[in-house]
Amino acid sequence: VIMCWGEDGHGRLAVPYGDELDIFWEGVACGDRHCCGMLTANSVRAKNFRAEDNVVCWGSNAIGQLDVPGVIAGRTGPAERFVRIEAGHSHTCGLTAGSKIWCWGYTRPFRLVADIPDKNFTSLSAGGRHSCAIDVDRLAYCWGFDQQGQ
Numbered sequence: 001v002i003m004c005w006g007e008d009g010h011g012r013l014a015v016p017y018g019d020e021l022d023i024f025w026e027g028v029a030c031g032d033r034h035c036c037g038m039l040t041a042n043s044v045r046a047k048n049f050r051a052e053d054n055v056v057c058w059g060s061n062a063i064g065q066l067d068v069p070g071v072i073a074g075r076t077g078p079a080e081r082f083v084r085i086e087a088g089h090s091h092t093c094g095l096t097a098g099s100k101i102w103c104w105g106y107t108r109p110f111r112l113v114a115d116i117p118d119k120n121f122t123s124l125s126a127g128g129r130h131s132c133a134i135d136v137d138r139l140a141y142c143w144g145f146d147q148q149g150q
Contacts, residue, residue: 029087034059065105086126095124
């Protein structure tokens, strides 16, 4: 069960499936006005979702924070499930079982999604308006807002 508390001006406390006892979560990440949670494999099957659609987001969608790739009709998404998610101010990034990173949400004035290197990653972290990851060769990559040297 995910329990959220605090100011609810953008629906951040309205956890999807919050009252369903057959839904279990593996993790949660919250930004400024949104949250995203990863469903367990059993919960994904219980909802008849595709295995790769294991991330659900809620809260404000003013700038695409809830538009998880692959879940939203017409958006290309990963072919495998997410194993980790991280939320920044107005974006979320996920690391897939295939070691790829997908991001969604705020993409202007920087191009968050387009700037992700095509590498295999082992870890991920999201900051305010930027994200960083470490690849399999232990090299660090960051992308996003860079006005203050991020």
